[in-house]
Amino acid sequence: MSESISDFVVVPEDAARKFREHLGLQPSQTPRIAFLAGPGDVAGTFDHWISGSFDPRVPVVAYSTMFYTLIDKLQAIALLIAEPTNIPENRDPRFRFVSIPRPRPVGRLSYCRANFAFSRRVVRELQSYEPHVVLVGTDTPWWIMSSIPRSTKIILTAHNNFWAMGRKSLSWKQRLKRRIESSGLRRVTAGVCTSEETRRQVIELSGKDGQRLYTEVPQVLARFLASVPRDGQLRTILFLGRLQAEKGVFDLLEAFEGIADRHPDTTLSFAGSGEAEDELRRRATSSRYGDRIRLLGRLNAEDVHQQLAETDVLVCPTRSEFPEGLALVVLEAAVHGVPTILSSVVPAKELVVDGCLEFPADDTEALEASLKSLAADVQKLQQLRAKVTEGRERFFNRSLSWGTMLYSALLW
Secondary structure (H helix, E strand, O other): OOOOHHHHOOOOOOHHHHHHHHHOOOOOOOOEEEEEEEOOOHHHHHHHHHOOOOOOOOOOOOHHHHHHHHHHHOOOEEEEEEOOOOOOOOOEOOEEEEEOOOOOOOOHHHHHHHHHHHHHHHHHHHHHHOOOEEEEOOOOOHHHHHHOOOOOEEEEEEOOOOOOOOOOOOOHHHHHHHHHHHHHHOOOOEEEEOOHHHHHHHHHHHOOOHHHEEEOOOOOOHHHOOOOOOOOOOOEEEEEOOOOHHHOHHHHHHHHHHHOOOOOOOEEEEEOOOOOHHHHHHHHHHOOOHHHEEEEEOOOHHHHHHHHHOOOEEEEOOOOOOOOOOOHHHHHHHHOOOOEEEEOOOOOHHHHHHHEEEEOOOOHHHHHHHHHHHHHOHHHHHHHHHHHHHOHHHHHOHHHOHHHHHHHHHOO
16 A cells, blocks of 8 residues: 655644734745754655655654654744754755754763753754744753743653653652752643653643643554464563663563573564674673574565564563653564563553553563563463554544644644
């Protein structure tokens, strides 16, 4: 099934006129939107978008793809401030890309200095561009937020949580950090959140009316929807994402070793890259079950979906020190009818509900028990597959996309 990029941002036919009127602009004036795009390769995604194709590196439709589409539909222009240094020359007069690296050195004083230097450069660009709207993330420094004129709308696009779900710290350091974050969030006009948990946290910190905050549902290309016949037994276990200790990769390795003797047909695969990759490879190689453990490296979108089509269960074992915003891999698996075992700090449970098993974060024994239960109970695994398959339609409902929700936020 062929899909158009335009389909992923659902707006009225007169959206451009409504947006201008909302900003108080004349029909001849062009809206200017600035997007603090962060560390992602927005320029690379743009190259695919301008040629009419989706970014093949991303298993879901990229936020930046939808941003470009919305700018096009609103007949606006945009400034994109990105952290990567390989930003190409401008290739379309509607979009201007600016590279402002954001180092994050260790040490409080060094970090503050780097943050201030980054903020100063961003503020300089914003002052020069004079946008009507600025899109910011949850990690936008307070200095930037406070420098934006009151007449400029600030729209939040929140992809990460401020604390791990259900694990809000009461330490004085964290309370001080939240006060600073709260001060910045009060400037926000409206926003789009990656999960209901993220939305709840933004409401708590900002004191904003919840009606101004929307929850998007990540979208997947229809061609990836497939019914793959599987027998009942649990054989293939997959981790998909960044390889780092905070994501629970070593917990999963330990839990797998705990069931491997009793269930000799099971295998474990890690797909992704990250700072824990070398140590994970070393431990996997030295494991007595090393011949059943694979490290696949980083996969493109096509390979991610192919791997999921061959998987029986996905494990998302995020630890409590990582403030997971959603975990897109859970819905990517759901598209293939693959249930998930996830830790209690992963908000994605709200999207798959009865199509997953949840265990207490940081509890390796509980993770092992969850794996054992599915390996030993064929009927339970089949029930989870059926449940996760039932709710897949929302990942193909383009009226719930980030781009569609962003249009609604822009009209506040």
